[in-house]
Amino acid sequence: MKDRKLLMIPGPIEFTPEVLRAMGMVTTSHVAPNFIEAFGQALERLRQVFLCPSGQPFVIAGSGTLAMDIAAANLVEPGDKALVVNTGYFGDRFAAILERYGATVTQVRAPAVGDAPALEEVETALKDPSTLRLRSGQGYKLMTITHVDTSTAVGADVKGLAALGREYGALVVVDGVCAVAGEEMRQEEWGIDLALTASQKAIGVPPGLALVVAGPRAMETFRNRKTPVGNYYADWTQWLPIMEGYEARQHRYFGTPPVNLIWALNVSLGQILDEGMDARFARHRRLSQALKAAVTALGMKQVPVSPDKTATTLTAPYFPDGVDRAMLAHVKEAGVIVAGGLHPAIKARYFRVGHMGAVSMSDILATVGAIEKGLAQVGYKFEPGVGLAAAQAILTR
Ligand SMILES: Cc1ncc(COP(=O)(O)O)c(C=O)c1O
Numbered sequence: 001m002k003d004r005k006l007l008m009i010p011g012p013i014e015f016t017p018e019v020l021r022a023m024g025m026v027t028t029s030h031v032a033p034n035f036i037e038a039f040g041q042a043l044e045r046l047r048q049v050f051l052c053p054s055g056q057p058f059v060i061a062g063s064g065t066l067a068m069d070i071a072a073a074n075l076v077e078p079g080d081k082a083l084v085v086n087t088g089y090f091g092d093r094f095a096a097i098l099e100r101y102g103a104t105v106t107q108v109r110a111p112a113v114g115d116a117p118a119l120e121e122v123e124t125a126l127k128d129p130s131t132l133r134l135r136s137g138q139g140y141k142l143m144t145i146t147h148v149d150t151s152t153a154v155g156a157d158v159k160g161l162a163a164l165g166r167e168y169g170a171l172v173v174v175d176g177v178c179a180v181a182g183e184e185m186r187q188e189e190w191g192i193d194l195a196l197t198a199s200q201k202a203i204g205v206p207p208g209l210a211l212v213v214a215g216p217r218a219m220e221t222f223r224n225r226k227t228p229v230g231n232y233y234a235d236w237t238q239w240l241p242i243m244e245g246y247e248a249r250q251h252r253y254f255g256t257p258p259v260n261l262i263w264a265l266n267v268s269l270g271q272i273l274d275e276g277m278d279a280r281f282a283r284h285r286r287l288s289q290a291l292k293a294a295v296t297a298l299g300m301k302q303v304p305v306s307p308d309k310t311a312t313t314l315t316a317p318y319f320p321d322g323v324d325r326a327m328l329a330h331v332k333e334a335g336v337i338v339a340g341g342l343h344p345a346i347k348a349r350y351f352r353v354g355h356m357g358a359v360s361m362s363d364i365l366a367t368v369g370a371i372e373k374g375l376a377q378v379g380y381k382f383e384p385g386v387g388l389a390a391a392q393a394i395l396t397r
Pocket of ligand 1: 011063064065066090146148149150151175176177178198
């Protein structure tokens with residue numbers, strides 16, 4: 001009997017065999033020609049995956065939090081004002097990081113867990129006359145949006161929010177850690193100045209890479225800084241020549257690059273582009289609809305308050321009445337690992353299923369089957385197969 005479990009958490013995800021083979025290749029020098037070529041190609045491919053032809057990509061060893069740190073360290077100067085559109089746990093984190101670099105942060109919070117602030121509320125904040133009394137004489141320097149808040153599975157209206165940010169002259173920064181290469185995001189077309197993610201989610205590479213694509217306005221803001229970047233490792237002054245060098249197929253050194261992770265990144269980006277971005281977004285939407293239909297058919301509510309506020313890379317069902325997280329051990333016994341709750345206000349009341357990257361139709365069906373088994377094991381009453389039928393109705397359409 002196979003004892004391997006299917007990993008359906010919101011990152012790290014399941015990786016393709018080709019990506020894992022790249023991780024296992026004999027490590028070469030970071031100046032070896034095959035590494036220089038792969039790094040250069042990965043940088044070019046990142047622009048295509050982020051749909052940002054005029055962006056400057058950065059690939060730096062670290063996790064998604066480093067990518068957030070890089071954005072804040074390079075774009076914020078002490079005294080700047082920043083607006084955080086907060087849909088959960090990771091909005092709080094971005095606010096804390098921005099404050100660490102001296103920003104004065106205003107947060108527009110969701111009215112309830114599982115909700116997102118309305119565009120009108122964000123516009124009201126952007127218009128606030130008090131923002132005109134800034135040291136610089138301008139409004140918000142930047143605004144951050146969490147594309148998918150991984151604690152709540154709330155998906156933000158990034159396109160609408162980015163348009164607003166632009167209208168009011170704020171740099172638009174998108175935390176796409178649980179989104180990029182899964183959720184639809186068109187960085188350049190939607191006016192996003194900086195988008196960031198980490199390797200272990202929909203990008204499909206083991207944890208360890210912070211990925212950032214900065215558009216021309218973000219790079220100009222960085223170049224016009226009056227104060228030095230207050231973080232040595234995150235400073236683009238050090239990293240820009242490295243990225244430009246590798247893209248020109250020349251090696252440059254600042255910090256030793258994670259050779260195998262970058263090989264794996266290049267393989268995964270190639271697979272993503274072979275699928276095509278539109279097809280990839282559509283696949284994520286369909287698999288998400290199938291899982292969500294199953295959850296509803298099984299009588300479970302979800303944390304996001306409505307379908308238009310829901311992510312496609314992640315599903316967050318509340319446990320049904322009388323069921324608690326003990327059920328998750330049975331889901332695991334049935335072969336699938338899902339994640340527990342994360343948002344402190346509701347942590348014990350829900351669980352999370354990640355479905356991004358190379359996830360397939362059969363992964364969704366296996367997950368629904370394991371959830372049904374888990375529910376049955378803890379005595380929840382339902383018609384066995386009702387979740388599977390709801391998922392199949394969408395998958396076979
Ligand atoms: C939306 C979001 N932002 C930031 C992070 C932080 O990324 P990391 O855990 O790789 O530091 C996560 C992690 O799950 C996330 O989901």
